[in-house]
Amino acid sequence: MLEQVMNQYNEAIMDTDRDKALQVVHDAVELGVTPEEVIFNVVVPAIEMMMKSVSENQGSSLAQHFMAAQIASEVVDEMVPKFRQAPDIIGRVVIGTPQGDFHGLGKRIVSGCLKAMMVEVTDLGLNVPAERFVDEAVARDAQVIAISAMMVHTARSPNGCLKVRQILHERGLEERMRIAVGGAPYRFDPELYKVVQADAWAENGIEAGRVISGLIREVLK
Template sequence: MNLTELSDRLFSAMIEADRPGASNIVEEALSGGISPRAVIADVLDPAIVRLGKLWEEQAMSLAQNFVASKIAEDTLLRCVPVRKDRESGKGSVVIGNIEDDFHSLGRRAVSLFLEAAGWDVHDLGNDVPAEQFVEKALEVDACVIAVSAMMQTTALNIRKVRELLDANDLKGSIKLAVGGAVFNWRPELVAEVGGDGTASNAIGADELCQRLRTETGRAVQP
């Protein structure tokens, strides 16, 4: 089964707001022997990247983005359903799109995948000021703040989160993860905005957060 072809079909279903069609594509892949991990990494993620480019080019409406986000959530939940009894002890992550950024697809994918992996995720949504990230992280004792941005212009706003963490002597206890298509296109931007690390897709987010938690010196709670 050709994964590129499946990704193309899923992308088309997302653009056309065809949730039943998208569901059938995912079911076809899974019943055809493709692993849930491969569906996410090789079918869903490339479609999300393509949608992100359309959003950046302003070739995608807000309504299309909303439905595409729902289809992405459907796909993730079909592949990695969130366990009601998910592991406790991995820690808390605060996640959101930085101020002036409204591209929610990638963030929702990461949020759902982290929940499925056992993290306590606090999703703040879109257009989140730097202060709100830090305030929430302190409130829930998060070890990682994960900030998403689609474009370089909005990604530069992440510097404010870095500055707040440093100013409050929190850089050792709260790590800053950054993500979004722009960081895949320009890896050097991670350091420019003060990020402690990035993951190229939702699957890599769990491993990244575990590494960053270890860097804070926090142990997994039993």
């Protein structure tokens, strides 16, 4: 039955049909599929399938990326509290857009993917000052600060990622935290992440799940 559920869920994701995807999940639970199986045998493989589609340039759309992440986030929020035993969280991330940037779609996709991968995500919202990125990361014992910028001037701004790096250095936090960046400016210039002194960048929201989980493992090793 799980294979059928997974196929139906994937079909709904590719059709960007949120209601159908959620109905597939709810019907499966009513038929005896456990919340754990929903997450680890249906939702996570769907995210991995989308990652594979992106990495192999199979033409998946932004709408499909967004829907896969959004539904994953909703299902995780609903199912995890029903687990027989609380799942192990692989790490923690704080995410937001830098000061002056009010475009939030990218970080919403990233957040949904990370939740499905059992990463604890704190969304700081839009127009986030550098000091708040670091303060919240420290308060939540996060391994990664994720900064999503849509505009070149906010990506390059001395008050954005560059300032976050400066604060991490001044506070002696560079060994326990990493910075990941993403958004249109980094797709236009793949070397830009080095200019703004980030540790890594992701080409899109789905790929960011893989990149950020890798940074978490790097910090925790």
